[in-house]
Amino acid sequence: MMIDYFLLKxxxxxxxxxxxxxxxxxxxxxxxxxxxTMVDAMTKYFATWPKGQRPLIDYATQxxxxxxxxxxxxxxxxxxxxxxxxxxxxxxxxxxxIKVNEQSAIIAVxxxxxxxxxxxPLGIDPGNYCYIYEYAQHLQNEVNERKxxxxxxxxxxxxxxxxxxxxxxxxxxxxxxxxx
Numbered sequence: 001m002m003i004d005y006f007l008l009k010x011x012x013x014x015x016x017x018x019x020x021x022x023x024x025x026x027x028x029x030x031x032x033x034x035x036x037t038m039v040d041a042m043t044k045y046f047a048t049w050p051k052g053q054r055p056l057i058d059y060a061t062q063x064x065x066x067x068x069x070x071x072x073x074x075x076x077x078x079x080x081x082x083x084x085x086x087x088x089x090x091x092x093x094x095x096x097x098i099k100v101n102e103q104s105a106i107i108a109v110x111x112x113x114x115x116x117x118x119x120x121p122l123g124i125d126p127g128n129y130c131y132i133y134e135y136a137q138h139l140q141n142e143v144n145e146r147k148x149x150x151x152x153x154x155x156x157x158x159x160x161x162x163x164x165x166x167x168x169x170x171x172x173x174x175x176x177x178x179x180x
Contacts, residue, residue, distance in 0.1 A: 021053070021055070023056055024046070024055070024057040025057065027058070027060040038086060039090065042055075042087060042092070043090070054091060055091075055093070057095065059080070059096055059098075060097040061079050073099040074098065074103070074104060075107050075108055080108055
C-alpha cells in the first residue's frame with residue numbers, strides 16, 4: 001500500500017483504521033512534515049509496526065534544482081551522516097531510494113555502522129561487508145567490459161563502412177573509366 005504526500009495526522013488516521021505499518025520516508029518528511037521533527041515522526045511511524053519486526057525507512061535526498069521530491073542519483077554523504085547521527089538511538093533498517101544504489105550502499109554502510117557502534121556495541125566486523133565492495137567491483141568490471149566490446153564493435157562497423165565506401169568509390173571510378 002502506498003501513502004504519498006499526506007500530512008502526518010492524515011496518514012496515522014488512515015493507518016490506525018487499516019492497521020498497516022507505515023514506511024517512513026525522510027525525503028517526503030522533509031517536503032511535508034507539519035512541524036514534526038524527524039525523530040518524533042519516525043517514532044510515531046515505528047509504533048505502527050508489529051512488535052518484533054524491525055521498521056524500515058526509505059532514505060533519499062532531494063536533488064538540487066529539480067522539482068520537489070526528485071531524488072539524487074548518488075548518496076549525499078554529509079546528509080546521510082547527519083541522518084544517521086540524529087537517529088542513532090532508533091532501531092530500523094534503511095532502504096536506499098537512490099538511482100546508483102549499489103555504490104551508495106558501499107558508501108552508506110560505514111556511516112550507519114559508526115553511528116550504531118557509538119550508541120551500542122554491535123561487534124561489527126568490516127570484513128563481513130567486503131563482499132558488497134567486491135561484488136560492486138565485479139559489476140563495474142562487467143559494465144566496463146560491455147562498454148569496451150560495444151566500442152570495438154562500433155569501431156569495426158565504422159571501419160567496414162569506411163572500407164565499403166572506399167570500395168564503392170573505387171568501383172564507381174573504375175566504371176567511369178570504362179564508360180569513357
